[in-house]
Amino acid sequence: MSARxxxxxxxxxxxxxxxxWRVAVGVAIALLVTYGVSRTxxxxxxxxxxxxxVLLTLSVRRAVRSKSCx
Amino acid sequence: xxxxxLFLAVFLACAxxxxxxxxxxxxxxxxxxxxSATVGMGGAVAVLGAVVAVLGPAVSAIPLRGLRLVVGALxxxxxxxxxxxxxxxxxxxxxxxxxxxxxxxxVVAARGVSHERRAFVTDWYAFTLSFxxxxxxxxxxxxxxxxxxxxAGNIGLASIAAVAAVLVVAATGFAVRAPLAxxxxxxxxxxVGIMLTGFxxxxxxxxxxxxxxxxxxxxxxxxxxxxxxxxxxxxALKRSHAxxxxxxxxxxxxxx
Numbered sequence: 288m289s290a291r292x293x294x295x296x297x298x299x300x301x302x303x304x305x306x307x308w309r310v311a312v313g314v315a316i317a318l319l320v321t322y323g324v325s326r327t328x329x330x331x332x333x334x335x336x337x338x339x340x341v342l343l344t345l346s347v348r349r350a351v352r353s354k355s356c357x
Numbered sequence: 358x359x360x361x362x363l364f365l366a367v368f369l370a371c372a373x374x375x376x377x378x379x380x381x382x383x384x385x386x387x388x389x390x391x392x393s394a395t396v397g398m399g400g401a402v403a404v405l406g407a408v409v410a411v412l413g414p415a416v417s418a419i420p421l422r423g424l425r426l427v428v429g430a431l432x433x434x435x436x437x438x439x440x441x442x443x444x445x446x447x448x449x450x451x452x453x454x455x456x457x458x459x460x461x462x463x464v465v466a467a468r469g470v471s472h473e474r475r476a477f478v479t480d481w482y483a484f485t486l487s488f489x490x491x492x493x494x495x496x497x498x499x500x501x502x503x504x505x506x507x508x509a510g511n512i513g514l515a516s517i518a519a520v521a522a523v524l525v526v527a528a529t530g531f532a533v534r535a536p537l538a539x540x541x542x543x544x545x546x547x548x549v550g551i552m553l554t555g556f557x558x559x560x561x562x563x564x565x566x567x568x569x570x571x572x573x574x575x576x577x578x579x580x581x582x583x584x585x586x587x588x589x590x591x592x593a594l595k596r597s598h599a600x601x602x603x604x605x606x607x608x609x610x611x612x613x
Contacts, residue, residue: 343586
């Protein structure tokens with residue numbers, strides 16, 4: 288039973304988070320920061336685009352390094 | 358969002374998933390028993406129908422801002438992963454997605470196992486392979502159609518786009534009776550990655566309380582900006598890949 292539960296949890300983890308959990312964590316943090324800044328008088332729309340560029344760059348760099356290292 | 362942009366985004370994303378589901382179904386039928394593979398596919402479609410029946414009204418009942426936050430986050434996570442893989446493929450760091458090769462591998466794997474009879478199913482392996490493949494790819498189709506449709510306030514059009522994509526792929530697959538290797542799947546995945554990331558960015562920021570300059574008019578600008586970032590990244594990756602010696606290039610492309 289516990290093996291089935293683990294497999295079920297594993298499926299949803301793979302489906303939602305995928306193979307780079309840092310991207311999911313980064314998106315969650317960027318959304319939290321956006322929410323926090325949006326409660327002030329400062330514009331918050333630019334935070335997520337900046338986060339996407341940083342997250343994509345880091346994720347691609349990690350993938351290239353893992354492929355290049357024997 | 359314009360109707361055509363919604364239709365195009367959902368149609369392309371669902372067509373990519375349908376092509377992958379078709380490859381698995383064809384492998385299950387070719388290596389095993391067609392009837393069992395078809396029953397497996399039918400079972401998966403029935404489960405997906407139940408998921409839509411339960412999730413559809415539930416998603417519609419969620420307040421729009423909360424929905425945009427959750428859906429935006431999920432689309433961003435999905436989109437960034439699609440985009441990363443598409444960039445690696447386009448630059449040569451990862452082998453291109455090849456349906457014909459995937460089909461051959463699945464057929465070889467299916468021929469290496471026993472095809473026993475269980476309950477009402479003649480070939481249990483073909484049944485489960487087809488059921489799981491169609492269900493997994495179908496869940497993504499359902500997710501894309503429901504999230505795009507509910508956020509755009511037009512679940513009907515998103516559903517039509519999803520069903521149209523599945524029907525076009527299924528009809529083409531039935532006509533050629535082979536994996537759709539000629540579909541420009543790698544380019545489609547690149548476009549879908551850009552769209553998922555762009556829409557996720559737009560809706561996620563709105564859901565978190567941000568206001569885009571220009572309101573809804575910012576959406577196409579965001580999508581174009583994501584495309585520009587992705588193409589710039591591919592150009593940089595191509596340069597670094599080209600600078601590698603040939604044996605190293607072949608080595609990294611072959612690694613998953």
